[in-house]
Amino acid sequence: MNMAEPLIAVVGLGKRYGGRRVLQGVTLSLARGEIVGLVGANGGGKTTTLRMLAGLIRADDGRGTVLGRDIRKGGSAGIGYMPQRLSLYPELTVHENLRFRAEIHDVTGPRVDEMVERLGIGPMLDTRFERLSGGWARRVQFAATMLPAPALLLLDEPTAGLDIVTRNDLWRWLADLAAAGHGIVISTHDLTEAERCPRILHYADGVAEPPTTPADLIARSGAATLEAAVAVLAR
Numbered sequence: 001m002n003m004a005e006p007l008i009a010v011v012g013l014g015k016r017y018g019g020r021r022v023l024q025g026v027t028l029s030l031a032r033g034e035i036v037g038l039v040g041a042n043g044g045g046k047t048t049t050l051r052m053l054a055g056l057i058r059a060d061d062g063r064g065t066v067l068g069r070d071i072r073k074g075g076s077a078g079i080g081y082m083p084q085r086l087s088l089y090p091e092l093t094v095h096e097n098l099r100f101r102a103e104i105h106d107v108t109g110p111r112v113d114e115m116v117e118r119l120g121i122g123p124m125l126d127t128r129f130e131r132l133s134g135g136w137a138r139r140v141q142f143a144a145t146m147l148p149a150p151a152l153l154l155l156d157e158p159t160a161g162l163d164i165v166t167r168n169d170l171w172r173w174l175a176d177l178a179a180a181g182h183g184i185v186i187s188t189h190d191l192t193e194a195e196r197c198p199r200i201l202h203y204a205d206g207v208a209e210p211p212t213t214p215a216d217l218i219a220r221s222g223a224a225t226l227e228a229a230v231a232v233l234a235r
């Protein structure tokens with residue numbers, strides 16, 4: 001795809017399950033180097049949005065492209081999707097999991113070592129994945145997602161359960177990745193965290209509002225913080 005083309009350019013994406021419309025109105029353009037946050041109440045449609053963008057489920061409404069591919073056709077090449085539920089092999093060690101991931105993505109050379117070094121997971125390499133604490137498990141999952149150096153990162157609550165140090169580390173990595181030209185879409189219930197996103201999509205009652213800034217959402221709600229704004233708008 002052309003380097004100047006947006007990584008995501010979608011209009012009016014929606015999803016229905018069994019005739020019930022669970023999500024509508026996802027309109028988003030994401031350029032290289034941008035971070036967009038998805039915020040809103042439980043069940044609003046953030047995970048559904050990420051799954052549609054990742055090509056895991058088909059949108060029922062709307063149109064557009066992700067990494068230059070028609071969203072209706074799907075495809076996952078170049079996309080790093082990190083689901084909420086951890087998806088590595090519990091009985092394999094961290095190192096075995098990362099090597100296996102590298103193999104299935106045809107990642108060769110020192111990339112595994114680089115990610116281990118970068119994310120500081122060296123001390124955990126020989127630990128079985130199932131024995132890791134929640135924070136370490138998320139770190140390893142993030143490393144696994146980053147192995148193929150995807151142009152587009154779709155992260156579903158990657159900081160849930162992380163302590164403040166790891167959370168700050170992760171945001172530093174995200175800022176570095178954005179500076180290096182990756183595009184990032186991240187859902188979170190931590191609204192101080194969402195304030196780090198230059199743009200956000202706010203979900204209310206199964207509708208994604210047009211992209212806005214944290215400051216705009218705060219101003220529109222009359223609240224003092226993003227956290228209070230989302231609470232006000234959820235009522």
Ligand SMILES: Nc1ncnc2c1ncn2[C@@H]1O[C@H](COP(=O)(O)OP(=O)(O)OP(=O)(O)O)[C@@H](O)[C@H]1O
Binds near residue numbers: 044046048
């Ligand atoms: N496979 C499915 N079948 C039927 N309904 C579904 C399915 N997946 C999601 N939904 C419904 O779609 C709506 C949006 O769910 P989704 O998980 O996208 O919300 P969310 O914003 O990610 O929520 P949370 O903040 O709790 O993670 C919910 O009403 C949910 O019940």
